[in-house]
Amino acid sequence: MAGAGGVDLLAEQLVAAVGAAHVLTDPDVMAGFERDWTGRWQGRARLVVRPGTTAEVAQVVQICAAVGVAIVPQGGNTGLVGGAVPDAGAVILHLGRLDHLDPVDLTSAQVTAGAGVTLARLQDHVGAAGLAFPVDLAARDSATVGGMVATNAGGLHVLRYGGMRSQVVGVEAVMANGGIVRRLDGLIKDNTGYDLPGLLCGSEGTLAVVTAARLRLSPLFAHRVTALIGLEGLPAALDLVARLRTLTSLEAAEVMFASGIDIVCAHTGLPAPFPVRYPCVLLVECAAATDPVDDLAAALLAAPEPLDTAVATAGAARAGLWSWRERHTEAVNAIGVPHKLDVTLPLGSMAAFESEVRPLIEKVAPGATTVIFGHVGDGNLHVNVVGPAPDDDGVDDAVFRLVAAHHGSISAEHGIGRAKRGWLDLTRSADDIAAMAAIKMAFDPGGLFNPGVLLP
Ligand code: MLT
Ligand code: ZN
Secondary structure, X not given: OOOOOOHXXXXXXXXXXXXXXXXXXXHHHHHHHHEOOOOOOEOOEEEEEOOOOHHHHHHHHHHHHHHOXXXXXXXXXXXXXXXXXXXXXXXXXXXXXXXXXXXXXXXXXXXXXEOOOEHHHXXXXXXXXXXXXXXXXXXXXXXXXXXXXXXXXXXXXXHHHOOHHHHEEEEEEEOOOOOEEEOOOOOOOOOOOOOHHHHHOOOOOOOOEEEEEEEEOEEOOOEEEEEXXXXXXXXXXXXXXXXXXXXXXXXXXXXXXXXXXXXXXXXXXXXXXXXXXXXXXXXXXXXXXXXXXXXXXXXXXXXXXXXXXXXXXXXXXXXXXXXXHHOXXXXXXXHOOEEEEEEEOOHHHHHHHHHHHHHHHHHHOOOOEEEEEEEHHHOEEEEEEXXXXXXXXXXXXXXXXXXXXXXXXXXXXXXXXXXXXXXXXXXXXXXXXXHHHHHHHHHOOOOOEOOOOOOO
């Protein structure tokens, strides 16, 4: 039997807290929790513990704190910056069993969801009550509420509703001392000091363990139209999006490029979206209580050049148009382990950045494959580079420095995780980082939660 910090005693205490079935120590079983989705980030956990209630999470935190064993909170493990991958010897605190969903509160248009509820289940649940959840993303079947809060997830609808932080009315979270902060009453106004839910949103598991969230809901629109538009390049896409922003129904504006679409088609067997191979393809979607098709058509017809456009209003046909965009992530992963560089630029600098970044990558990593796509309405490009070894960060460094030169940010929506913490000072000042470090120290003085993530 190992000593006080030994694996056996720790496992025994955790088994007593959550039950033997929920403490995983078999290396084969743990493997899926230790590696991130891209394959770039690989850790080695001491064990995986799966508490079933908030009280059990608090017990787990207290047990680990008592022996000084680090905790890595994990939800659907769909993050793309290594933020849920453990340092050697850490405990993975998996929140999947916290999957309770309260009935939808129609009076306030809110719902309380456990950290382990998947986005798809949340969407179905609120949809059955006649409402929608404003945040949507392609990993919806696996991404969970807790992880989406912890990473302040963005996704496809940010230009209309904002990201996850904008939907969080309150959270429940377990602190490093085992205390529980619970703000789930759904108060729309509550001006009583520091906004802890807002602070935990985007804290990447470094301050506390989010166990539930009270979420704002949006109308479930009866009418939705999706259009795919072939264009000459990103400047044309930006001009068109500027025009479409006047539509109050505009919900998504996504961009992709010819070489990425080729890779998607090769991987999925999808046909090319147009007979002409356009350098750039824009996907826009509008949703409203009354049919937005005429408004969208009028805005597209007012464009200076005729546009090659495919339009769909029925569910399956719209999903078909989305597939070229949504299947980029899996298609990129299929050609190799990607460097996923999720960046944001001032809209006025996006086109210059895009034209500069491709030759820059070719210079730093000759022969690498670059696939760019993203949320053009938000100034957010996903620069994916396949070719350099996972631990060769030369291309990451070059791209982040170009972003900084354009006054952008090295993370738009994926967070910092392990992937980007070495570059945080490129786009956050020394005073910013000192303030963040002071907050970390106040919440987690022992460095229990997610060491090696976010802060340099
Ligand atoms: C997306 O927009 O599809 C996601 O952020 C995933 C990705 O960047 O691959
Ligand atoms: Zn994205």
